[in-house]
Amino acid sequence: MNRKLLFLMGLAILLTAGMARADGTPAPSPKVSPNLAVMQKALRFWVYDKLTDVVNDVTGIFDSKTQKITLKCELKNQTAKEIHGVRGILRFTSYFGDVIADIYVETQLPIPPGQTIGVNWDVPTSRLSPQAFDQLKKAKMEQLKQVWYPRMVVFTDGTILK
Numbered sequence: 001m002n003r004k005l006l007f008l009m010g011l012a013i014l015l016t017a018g019m020a021r022a023d024g025t026p027a028p029s030p031k032v033s034p035n036l037a038v039m040q041k042a043l044r045f046w047v048y049d050k051l052t053d054v055v056n057d058v059t060g061i062f063d064s065k066t067q068k069i070t071l072k073c074e075l076k077n078q079t080a081k082e083i084h085g086v087r088g089i090l091r092f093t094s095y096f097g098d099v100i101a102d103i104y105v106e107t108q109l110p111i112p113p114g115q116t117i118g119v120n121w122d123v124p125t126s127r128l129s130p131q132a133f134d135q136l137k138k139a140k141m142e143q144l145k146q147v148w149y150p151r152m153v154v155f156t157d158g159t160i161l162k
Helices: 003-016 036-042 130-138
Strands: 043-058 064-077 083-093 099-107 116-124 145-155
Touching (some): 036 145, 043 083, 064 083, 064 099, 099 116
Antiparallel strands (some): 064 116
16 A cells, blocks of 8 residues: 555544444543543643634635634643643543544643643644534533543653653
């Protein structure tokens, strides 16, 4: 196979990872660390609002608009040390546990001890399957359940939880 085809196949696998399977069985949870509880206690993460917007107009043979979902988030450092960076996955589900989307999240913004910072993440249509993007776009925040799976929390002093 040529490299372009392999790349597209790999991209398709990444974009569909974490979604419900065709037979309706739930998608597996992201790989979790034995330190998951410690990381969730160290950093509280939540999305409090989401907006849908048009990214740009593409003109040519066909006019099309690309959309994005902007997630307005807050991260609270619940430790006595400054956090320098965070990496993880935010899973959106229905209240019944049906997986809607997994969003990869990473930031290197410093979070002082005991403080909360706000961050906006843009999720373009290319990051999710069309079905997942549409479900996430249409759902109200009150209809979504969020599960934070931190992968790594890096402190300014060099300590790393993962």
